[in-house]
Amino acid sequence: MGHLEVRDLVVDIPGRADGQPLSFTLAAGQVWGVLGPNGVGKTTLLHTLAGLRAPRRGEVLLDGRPIAAHGRREVARRLGLVFQERQDGFPATVRETALIGRHPWLSPWQMESGDDLRLAEAALARLDIGHLAERLVGTLSGGERQRVSIATVLAQAPGLWLCDEPTNHLDLHHQTTVMALLAERAAAGCAVMLCLHDLNLAARWCDQVLLLYPDGQACWGHRDNMLVPSVLEHLYGQRLASREIEGARVFVAVP
Numbered sequence: 001m002g003h004l005e006v007r008d009l010v011v012d013i014p015g016r017a018d019g020q021p022l023s024f025t026l027a028a029g030q031v032w033g034v035l036g037p038n039g040v041g042k043t044t045l046l047h048t049l050a051g052l053r054a055p056r057r058g059e060v061l062l063d064g065r066p067i068a069a070h071g072r073r074e075v076a077r078r079l080g081l082v083f084q085e086r087q088d089g090f091p092a093t094v095r096e097t098a099l100i101g102r103h104p105w106l107s108p109w110q111m112e113s114g115d116d117l118r119l120a121e122a123a124l125a126r127l128d129i130g131h132l133a134e135r136l137v138g139t140l141s142g143g144e145r146q147r148v149s150i151a152t153v154l155a156q157a158p159g160l161w162l163c164d165e166p167t168n169h170l171d172l173h174h175q176t177t178v179m180a181l182l183a184e185r186a187a188a189g190c191a192v193m194l195c196l197h198d199l200n201l202a203a204r205w206c207d208q209v210l211l212l213y214p215d216g217q218a219c220w221g222h223r224d225n226m227l228v229p230s231v232l233e234h235l236y237g238q239r240l241a242s243r244e245i246e247g248a249r250v251f252v253a254v255p
């Protein structure tokens, strides 16, 4: 359903030398985690994959075609992006915001149908914010707004999800709700990539991991080969303790 191929990609970070070219395939059914220290280029990479920024070199194929060869509406149907920063440009209710997710599926002046409304309502309910449908988004808490962003992409129903720190502002229960939702989307045939700072969420929920280093190096592969304490200590310049709990690695930073 969702498929993204990255060929010899060098992202364009102003004033920075070329990093290692990236070549990988984000396939249907996979959940990729992108990890690395602050400022390393995770958001820039995600925006480049979404076609919002031009790469310095290389190319990105969305469902087998260069992303620029798809029309904007086609990209919006295929690719959903959860931004790190809030995008609340104008006053809108939670329901109206979730309905924006349906717009790529409507013709220019077409009103949302009953089906669109049902999809938006179901997305709000899935994120536990159905009771907030009439509220203006600007009046919500940080975690509530984050769940509106994710519900909007859920209503959009793309095959490819690119999420920049989707668990930002969320309490532990809602972090799990969101990660379970992304895993469920992947199991349904979507391809999912998310930037994360939480190693424990990556260890429990991601099957593939991409590590970005400040010197421009990168490595990627199966979670079990990437989430190795010595590798992560080098990545973050931070000592870690690690145990296995209920089938997943758990990492704790230690002074």
Ligand SMILES: Nc1ncnc2c1ncn2[C@@H]1O[C@H](COP(=O)(O)OP(=O)(O)OP(=O)(O)O)[C@@H](O)[C@H]1O
Residues within 6 Å of the ligand: 013, 014, 036, 037, 038, 039, 040, 041, 042, 043, 044, 045
């Ligand atoms: N418009 C810009 N002009 C100049 N530098 C920029 C611009 N946008 C981002 N940068 C720089 O590019 C680098 C990569 O930023 P990016 O937001 O991709 O990092 P990140 O890995 O997502 O960081 P964080 O973990 O803090 O969210 C940073 O050093 C940032 O300061």
